[in-house]
Every structure is written in structure tokens, then in C-alpha cells.
Amino acid sequence: MKAIQFKKTGTFTGNDEEIQALFGGHFCYMGKGRLKDIEMYFERGSQSLPIRFDDWIVDLDGVILVLDGAQYQALVAETASARKQTDDQKQLGQM
Structure with a gap:
């Protein structure tokens, strides 16, 4: 899983090049006009995803997701929980 947060770096732009x-x-x-009147999209291949500053862009096995902060934190927690369960099962198998 790769992830990066879309952050505002200019008046109307973000960290596009890094992403x-x-x-x-x-x-x-x-x-x-005003920032609130500008629509932003991240496009890759056939995907065109609306995005706002402070959203997270996540690549899960080639699928791109745009998540807000709460959704990203939930994904990270779920991933850590699944990883811990896998590690626990490996340790039981080694015993």
C-alpha cells in the first residue's frame, strides 16, 4: 500500500509533482476565481477521482482511492489489525 496526503502548497495548487x-x-x-469554486481531480488511466486538499491518495494493489482523514485512519487501523492477526497465526504455526 502506498499513500500520500494532498496538501496545499500554493494559492490554488498542491503537492502535485510529489504525488x-x-x-x-x-x-x-x-x-x-475563489478556491472553493475550483474543482480538482486526480486522473490515472481510466480513473478520474475528485479530490480536496488534505485528502489522502492510496494505491491498494493498483487501485487508486481518495480518502478523507477519518477514512484513511480507519484503513490504516484495519490494515494493522489484519497484519497483527497474520503475524499471530505465523507464531502459532511456528510453536
């Missing part, structure tokens, strides 16, 4: 280096794809900014 593109990690995942490929590109960002699309649509609209003009």
Missing part, C-alpha cells in the same frame, strides 16, 4: 512521482497520473484543476 505524480509516486503514482503517475496527473491533476486537473477546473474553474476559476
